[in-house]
Every structure is written in C-alpha cells, then in structure tokens.
Amino acid sequence: MNLRYYTSALTLELDSTRCVGCGRCVEVCPHGVFALMHNVPGGIGSLPHARRPHRQSHIVARDRCMECGACALNCATGAIRAGAGVGCATAIINGMIRGTAPECGCGGREKSSGCRGSNCDGNN
Amino acid sequence: MSACTCSPIAGGHPDGGFIPVQSDWTQADWLGALAVRLNVGRMDYRVAPGLYAAGRPDAAAPVFVTANYKLSFDHLRRALRGLDAWLLVLDTHGVNVWCAAGKGTFSTAELNRQIEVTGLSKVVSHRRLILPQLGAVGVAAHAVAQATGFTVIYGPVRAGDIPAWLNAGRRKDSAMRTVRFSFWDRLVLVPVEIVNGRTHLLTLAAVALVLALIRVRGFDPLLASSFAGYATLLLGSALAACIFLPLLLPWLPTRSFSIKGATIGLILTACLAVLAPAYAGSGFWAVYQGGWAIAGSALAAGAIAAFVGLNFTGATVFTSQSGTLLETKRALPVIAGAAFGGLALQIIGAFCNNPS
Numbered sequence: 001m002n003l004r005y006y007t008s009a010l011t012l013e014l015d016s017t018r019c020v021g022c023g024r025c026v027e028v029c030p031h032g033v034f035a036l037m038h039n040v041p042g043g044i045g046s047l048p049h050a051r052r053p054h055r056q057s058h059i060v061a062r063d064r065c066m067e068c069g070a071c072a073l074n075c076a077t078g079a080i081r082a083g084a085g086v087g088c089a090t091a092i093i094n095g096m097i098r099g100t101a102p103e104c105g106c107g108g109r110e111k112s113s114g115c116r117g118s119n120c121d122g123n124n
Numbered sequence: 125m126s127a128c129t130c131s132p133i134a135g136g137h138p139d140g141g142f143i144p145v146q147s148d149w150t151q152a153d154w155l156g157a158l159a160v161r162l163n164v165g166r167m168d169y170r171v172a173p174g175l176y177a178a179g180r181p182d183a184a185a186p187v188f189v190t191a192n193y194k195l196s197f198d199h200l201r202r203a204l205r206g207l208d209a210w211l212l213v214l215d216t217h218g219v220n221v222w223c224a225a226g227k228g229t230f231s232t233a234e235l236n237r238q239i240e241v242t243g244l245s246k247v248v249s250h251r252r253l254i255l256p257q258l259g260a261v262g263v264a265a266h267a268v269a270q271a272t273g274f275t276v277i278y279g280p281v282r283a284g285d286i287p288a289w290l291n292a293g294r295r296k297d298s299a300m301r302t303v304r305f306s307f308w309d310r311l312v313l314v315p316v317e318i319v320n321g322r323t324h325l326l327t328l329a330a331v332a333l334v335l336a337l338i339r340v341r342g343f344d345p346l347l348a349s350s351f352a353g354y355a356t357l358l359l360g361s362a363l364a365a366c367i368f369l370p371l372l373l374p375w376l377p378t379r380s381f382s383i384k385g386a387t388i389g390l391i392l393t394a395c396l397a398v399l400a401p402a403y404a405g406s407g408f409w410a411v412y413q414g415g416w417a418i419a420g421s422a423l424a425a426g427a428i429a430a431f432v433g434l435n436f437t438g439a440t441v442f443t444s445q446s447g448t449l450l451e452t453k454r455a456l457p458v459i460a461g462a463a464f465g466g467l468a469l470q471i472i473g474a475f476c477n478n479p480s
Contacts, residue, residue: 003305005447006446008447026301027257028260064442066442066444073263074260074263076265086445090435090438092445093456
C-alpha cells in the first residue's frame with residue numbers, strides 16, 4: 001500500500017538497548033514498519049554481552065506508522081513507545097467540542113459517524 | 125453503555141458446553157452482511173460471546189479468537205471450512221476486532237475472562253490461542269501468557285488468509301501481515317460514508333433552501349429551481365466527496381485529506397460553471413452565473429468537500445492520530461472561513477445577479 005500520511009509528528013520510538021529480538025512487533029505491525037535484522041555495530045546498546053540477541057528489531061518504514069499501538073502493547077520489555085489513538089478527524093473534532101480526548105463513539109451502542117468502524121468490518 | 129443484547133445464533137449455550145457452528149453462509153448471512161455494509165443495523169449485529177465448535181474439534185484442535193460482531197464471526201467461520209477448530213468469541217459489544225481492540229473491549233482482560241468463563245483449559249489440552257493480528261492493538265500477548273498460561277499467536281490480518289497461513293506452517297508473509305486499502309476496500313466504504321452523513325446532508329438542504337429564499341426574495345415561482353440549484357451545489361459537493369474521495373484517494377493531490385476533498389468540490393464547481401452560461405436566466409444555473417456567485421460556489425463546494433475529506437481520515441487504515449491532529453488544527457479554520465465566505469458571496473451574488 002503506497003498511501004502515506006503526515007509523518008512529522010509521529011510518536012514511534014524504539015529503544016534498542018531494551019530490544020531482545022523476539023519479533024512480536026514485526027508480527028503485529030499492520031504496515032511493515034519493523035524488521036528483524038542482524039545487529040550492526042553500535043545497535044545492541046547496553047545489554048550485557050550474554051543477553052545480546054542475535055537479531056534485533058529495526059524501524060525500516062517509519063513513515064508508514066499509523067500509531068495503532070499494537071507494537072508497544074505487545075513489547076514485553078517495553079522497548080517501544082507509540083502514542084496510540086484513532087487517526088480520525090471526526091473523533092478529534094468531537095473531542096474538541098466536548099473538551100475530552102478524541103472519542104469516536106463507535107464502540108458500545110452509540111450510533112455515531114466516522115471512526116474506523118466501516119473499513120475494518122471486512123478484516124479478521 | 126447498556127447491557128449486551130446479544131442473541132445466540134444457534135439456540136444458546138448448552139450447560140457448560142459450546143455452540144456448534146456451520147462454515148457455510150446462509151442467505152440470511154449474506155443479507156445481513158449486505159445490510160451492515162449499507163449501515164443498516166450495523167451497531168447491533170452480534171453473536172453471543174463464548175466458545176463455539178466448527179466441525180468436530182477435539183482437545184488438540186486449534187482455538188481461534190474473534191469479536192462478537194457477527195460479520196467478524198462469519199468471516200472467521202467461513203475461513204475455517206473443512207477444519208475442526210474452536211472459536212472463542214469475546215464480548216466486544218458487537219464491534220469488529222480492530223475497532224474493539226482500539227477501544228479496549230477486545231482486550232487482555234476480556235480474553236482472560238472468556239478463557240476462564242468457558243473453561244477453555246479443560247476443553248483443550250494444548251495452551252495456544254490464535255488471535256487475529258489486528259487484535260494486537262488491544263491484547264498484550266505476554267500478559268495473557270502470564271495470567272492464563274495460554275501462548276498467543278497472531279494470525280493473518282484477514283480471516284480469508286487463514287487456510288493459506290495454516291498451509292504455510294503458520295508463517296505469515298508480508299501480504300498476510302499488512303492491511304490493504306485497495307480500490308475494492310475503498311469502494312465498500314462509500315455507502316456507509318453516505319448513510320453516516322445523512323444529518324449533514326439535511327443541514328445542507330436547509331441551507332440551500334434559505335439561500336434560495338434570499339435569492340428569489342421569498343416565495344416565488346423561481347423558488348423551486350433556485351433551491352434545486354443550491355441543493356445541487358451543496359449536496360452535490362458533499363456526495364461527490366463521499367463517492368470520489370475514497371475511490372480516487374491515491375490519485376488526488378497531496379497527503380492532506382482536506383485538500384484532496386477540496387479538489388473534488390472545485391472540479392465539480394468548475395464543470396457546472398462551464399455549463400452555466402448556456403442557461404442564462406434559469407433559477408437553477410444562477411448559482412454559477414456572475415463572478416460573485418461562481419466564487420461563492422467554489423468556496424462553499426470546496427469547504428464542504430474538504431470537510432468530508434477531513435472526516436474520511438477515520439475510515440482509512442493508515443492515518444496516525446498525530447498526523448490527523450496536525451491536519452485538523454490546520455484545516456478546520458480554513459474550511460470554516462471558506463464556508464462562511466462562500467455563503468456571504470452567494471448572498472452578495474443573489475443581490476448583484478438576480479434572475480427575477
């Protein structure tokens with residue numbers, strides 16, 4: 001998928017000193033932002049020698065990040081930080097009006113417009 | 125939020141047991157899928173949470189986890205045709221996996237709860253769960269393992285890829301891992317976009333009526349055609365954006381959804397303005413006659429289509445919250461300014477170029 005959005009404010013951060021190379025982030029990212037790669041000098045950071053993984057995760061396509069937060073939530077060592085939230089202007093405008101955090105209201109029984117509701121209906 | 129009003133699809137839970145489920149879709153399933161695609165009853169299309177059996181699963185059969193949105197459930201059971209498997213359905217209040225995960229109903233806590241409630245550890249001998257990949261937004265695999273002893277494997281994004289994924293030894297290729305947003309994926313969003321926007325469309329119709337009343341100075345034989353002219357402009361730009369923005373998304377200029385939308389509104393106005401001189405004196409076409417009216421039409425149509433465009437961010441699969449916040453803060457004042465400017469110019473145009 002070649003579509004890209006604004007990337008200047010992206011919050012994704014990977015702390016390679018904590019990465020143990022388990023590959024969960026690669027497994028869960030829906031946009032192929034991460035890849036497990038053999039370590040390059042300087043990439044393994046401060047892990048004790050015995051615990052240095054053979055391979056570690058690297059951000060290879062930062063501009064595809066949509067801040068869904070799956071990688072950060074599933075990183076057992078807390079190596080990834082990503083501000084999770086909906087990329088939905090309707091939710092942001094609703095939040096501005098109500099003075100709350102962005103809230104699309106498509107959960108529960110509320111019948112509101114927008115949100116990702118319609119597009120992920122077809123996904124697993 | 126009120127209590128869940130789920131209705132079991134196959135007669136309810138036998139005591140402590142599970143519900144058998146068919147892989148094939150019936151006519152009712154197809155009609156239901158069509159209805160929710162048209163936004164009919166979409167927020168109330170559910171199955172009962174719990175444990176279901178596809179085929180004749182035994183203690184070694186794999187366990188697939190899904191949401192209790194019936195369309196999610198139906199896609200999964202259809203993908204499992206010919207397989208013996210367990211389906212563990214979480215209570216997501218009838219919301220699909222990805223949205224529910226984002227909202228915290230398809231969550232670690234709910235998964236742990238359903239494992240407990242269904243007695244899954246007594247039903248199966250292994251300790252592995254297969255979750256849809258997009259569920260990872262709400263479930264922390266390591267936390268599930270810690271609490272329940274079950275290891276989480278994230279399967280493909282789309283249920284339809286499950287057979288291929290199983291054949292490949294439960295290995296995902298990059299296509300199975302990636303959400304796509306193809307022409308077809310965008311096309312199926314159009315009906316929901318239009319139905320969701322119905323209250324906005326009524327508001328625009330009311331604005332069109334007020335503008336027409338101003339132009340023809342109250343009730344006049346030309347009122348109907350003038351109203352039709354304004355309605356075509358205002359509703360037309362909103363509908364054109366609802367339809368063409370999703371379809372033409374990759375080809376519309378810039379990364380900005382509001383600029384993509386505005387482009388559609390401006391193209392529509394330009395087309396109508398080119399046709400208008402041939403119909404001088406008509407109430408319908410007066411909206412596009414004279415500099416004031418054309419400028420007002422362009423601003424109004426551009427603002428409406430830009431607003432539709434901006435709101436489409438939430439229906440896509442690639443917009444980040446940080447990016448959307450950035451665009452909303454920049455675009456909203458411009459859109460509001462253009463909308464009010466467009467209205468003002470139309471009113472000025474109504475006095476400078478009055479057909480009656």
